[in-house]
Amino acid sequence: MSQDQYILAIETSCDETAVAIVKNERELVTNVVASQIESHKRFGGVVPEIASRHHIEQITITLEEALKEADLTIDDMDAITVTEGPGLVGALLVGVNAAKSIAFAKQKPLVGVHHIAGHIYANRLEKEFEFPLLSLVVSGGHTELILMREHGSYEIIGETRDDAAGEAYDKVARTLRLPYPGGPEIDRLAAEGEESIDFPRAWLEQGSYDFSFSGLKSAVINRLHNADQKGEKLRPEDIASSFQASVVDVLSTKAYRAAEEYGVKQLIVAGGVAANKGLRKALVDKFEESETELLIPPMHLCTDNAAMIAAAGAVAFNQGHRSGWDLNANPGLDLEQYGNRKYAAEKSP
């Protein structure tokens, strides 16, 4: 590139108001995240209306902070990108309308980005992609195996049939009366416990890359209930450890099998649960001897952030994708459809 390209991104799909700037597709310039986690703690989970209210309080402050930190102005930006879905609709709306307003005010190109595409592309800020690649996306709302044959193309080869892995973590954490958010708490307890209870692993049909975690969740709840009735004492550490072993075993085994079958060059782990130490370790062990290179983003790029949206948005922008002024929040946006319609609209400047 003869001239540097700057992409601004906004992400407000859940409970983080985030703004980032990425330079030349892969270089992170600034990544500001205003977390609301403290505000939602008292409710034991994210309250959508409260999340939306915080987003509108934070949005211009976060934008200003990002530009100040980068010592750049909106005029330096080549495109404005934003998470259009999936996520909480009221929360997404703040980001989408903010992005449209900046793009309109400064007559800049506008590009809507799929949240999960963002999670995958977070890794490209660390290491260049080599295709074909496989991505294991694990978060509060997602558990998917996604095959990418080239930039901007997404093929879902496996997904959860019921709960997402992160959801199972949250529910088990609640049963164990752990503080919110429960995922990291279970991960921490698991490291101190012993895998002494044999919880089920849902492998599903032969050759399937789909997942199911609702049976496991019920098994944990039943086991605790039975112990209670018999007056038997179970250590929460051991429950956490045994539960996590089951989740991690299924995730890493299926990811490994798929990586072998499709002969991928890289396995990219993405989403909030990628921060899980148990999962990281299991994957590192599994892929130690493999030809497939294992990529796990650093912690600050695992959880929701806007840098990942800028990274995915930059590629979409350079592939010619433009959103129109009618861009809307799309809480159920489908990843494959999103990938396929990439070159469709041609409306904003």
Add this chain to the structure above:
Amino acid sequence: MNILSIDTSNYVMGVAVVKSGIVIGEYTTNIKKNHSIRLMPAIDQLMKETNTLPEELDRIAVAQGPGSYTGVRIGLTTAKTMAWALDIPVVGVSSLEAVAGQGLFFDGYICPFFDARRGRVYTGLYNNRMEIVKPETNISMEDWLKELQNLDKQVLFLSQDVQVYEDMVRDTIGAQAVIPDGPYHFARPSLIAFAAQRKEPESLHELVPNYLRLPEAEAKWLAQQEK
């Protein structure tokens, strides 16, 4: 002064361009649908037709609520972020005041209201100099009408939801109530621009919706703390 005004706080979606005190263009629909999809194309079209470039704007005016939580946020996010990007002031105007402005020539009190469901309304009482007589509130219509009984002047009721409460209003305060027909029940975006012209802009970052109501989860949580 060139002002762009925006209102998506209720069924009405309105956009106006006012230049040096003259309404150059105004766009209004009254369908509670897809404000998020339709707002920016409407702004784009009106700006183009009135030959206005974004950088020629001096001020953005916006209906600040009360109204639909999501609707208020769409307009306010747009106004606030656009003003921030253009480095110009943004002024929030009460969505109720925007409706009350339609009664400017009425010799009495003006009561704009929005249905807030389950017998409750968002409302307030204005005089025809657009001064607040009774502060804006979220209240049951029954209680509100009791407050309006025995005022020294007639009361003009203006609301997109006027049919919902028309019988109750007439039964309670009878001849004291004036309920017009026609287009006066809907906020005009140009009135928001004029109201914003009179007001001193406040801090852009601190401009937030006037919801007049706590989120349900928070109200429950607070009630629980008191026990």
